[in-house]
Amino acid sequence: MHRSGATMAWNVFKFCTALRALGSIMILLVLGVVGVTYYAVVLNTYGPALYAGGFDFLVAFVVLILFHSLLVMLLWSYFAAVFTDPGSVPPNWRPAIDEEIGEANPLVGSDLNNDVPSDSSHQRIRYCRKCNQVKPPRCHHCSLCGRCVLKMDHHCVWVVNCVGALNYKYFLLFLFYTFLETTLVTASLLPLFLAFFSDGEIPGSPGSLATTFLAFVLDLAFALSVLGFLIMHISLVASNTTTIEAYEKKTTPKWPYDLGRRKNFEQVFGMDKRYWFIPAYSEEDIRRMPALQGLDYPSKPDFNSQ
Numbered sequence: 001m002h003r004s005g006a007t008m009a010w011n012v013f014k015f016c017t018a019l020r021a022l023g024s025i026m027i028l029l030v031l032g033v034v035g036v037t038y039y040a041v042v043l044n045t046y047g048p049a050l051y052a053g054g055f056d057f058l059v060a061f062v063v064l065i066l067f068h069s070l071l072v073m074l075l076w077s078y079f080a081a082v083f084t085d086p087g088s089v090p091p092n093w094r095p096a097i098d099e100e101i102g103e104a105n106p107l108v109g110s111d112l113n114n115d116v117p118s119d120s121s122h123q124r125i126r127y128c129r130k131c132n133q134v135k136p137p138r139c140h141h142c143s144l145c146g147r148c149v150l151k152m153d154h155h156c157v158w159v160v161n162c163v164g165a166l167n168y169k170y171f172l173l174f175l176f177y178t179f180l181e182t183t184l185v186t187a188s189l190l191p192l193f194l195a196f197f198s199d200g201e202i203p204g205s206p207g208s209l210a211t212t213f214l215a216f217v218l219d220l221a222f223a224l225s226v227l228g229f230l231i232m233h234i235s236l237v238a239s240n241t242t243t244i245e246a247y248e249k250k251t252t253p254k255w256p257y258d259l260g261r262r263k264n265f266e267q268v269f270g271m272d273k274r275y276w277f278i279p280a281y282s283e284e285d286i287r288r289m290p291a292l293q294g295l296d297y298p299s300k301p302d303f304n305s306q
């Protein structure tokens with residue numbers, strides 16, 4: 001599951017990289033797909049069906065309520081991912097590495113501290129030559145943004161932004177709501193799509209039929225590709241790994257940040273259940289969970305002794 005998901009998403013990742021030159025046009029593309037879908041579902045199909053009465057009214061009512069609710073959540077998550085800074089390194093940031101090694105390994109004498117074991121890669125001091133600064137753990141330099149990004153996952157053109165510590169949750173919610181919305185649209189336009197291939201009379205102008213056809217194909221394509229991406233990110237969140245780290249991990253099998261599914265999930269979505277499905281964090285979570293600020297990540301207590 002993890003492997004096939006990673007392969008699928010790697011293709012999407014490469015696709016994103018190939019499209020990077022398009023820049024902000026991607027926002028217009030996303031809004032264009034939303035517009036075509038809105039026309040097909042609301043204005044052309046289920047809006048008029050509200051006047052039909054009876055069972056058709058009931059179906060149209062439910063579809064329209066779901067469609068608009070998901071659309072609000074999708075756009076809210078999308079623009080949160082677009083406009084939230086993924087996290088940059090504070091000026092003069094320094095790791096508290098000496099105390100950490102001293103406290104975590106009381107049996108190791110101070111004369112051995114220079115010889116840090118190679119498998120504790122998270123404790124190695126990393127330096128970015130382009131930014132001329134020390135890198136916090138899990139931080140990576142993004143060549144597109146031209147700066148170091150905290151817990152960088154990947155740079156994706158769909159949100160015209162890096163996905164990192166402070167907007168990863170918003171990006172995941174965008175994927176989640178996009179999958180639900182496009183699946184709803186595909187299912188609700190399926191009867192019309194099938195009618196194209198039947199002999200029966202189909203109501204509507206050629207233009208509106210073409211738009212409905214286009215919306216069905218677009219939303220089906222998005223539902224399928226987002227599903228692959230979503231499955232991969234669910235397995236990444238469950239193992240507390242970023243997309244970049246998933247490729248680095250091939251050489252370092254031990255993973256210090258994996259604290260179990262529940263804690264790994266909370267490090268991305270927060271501990272407050274009321275905030276899990278909206279692109280925001282409670283102030284208390286930001287205060288009590290250093291991982292949400294992107295500079296300090298708890299690791300397995302037994303990791304140093306292994």
Ligand SMILES: [Zn+2]
Pocket residue numbers: 128129130131132140141142146147148149
């Ligand atoms: Zn850098």
Ligand SMILES: [Zn+2]
Pocket residue numbers: 142143144145146149154155161162163
């Ligand atoms: Zn970037």
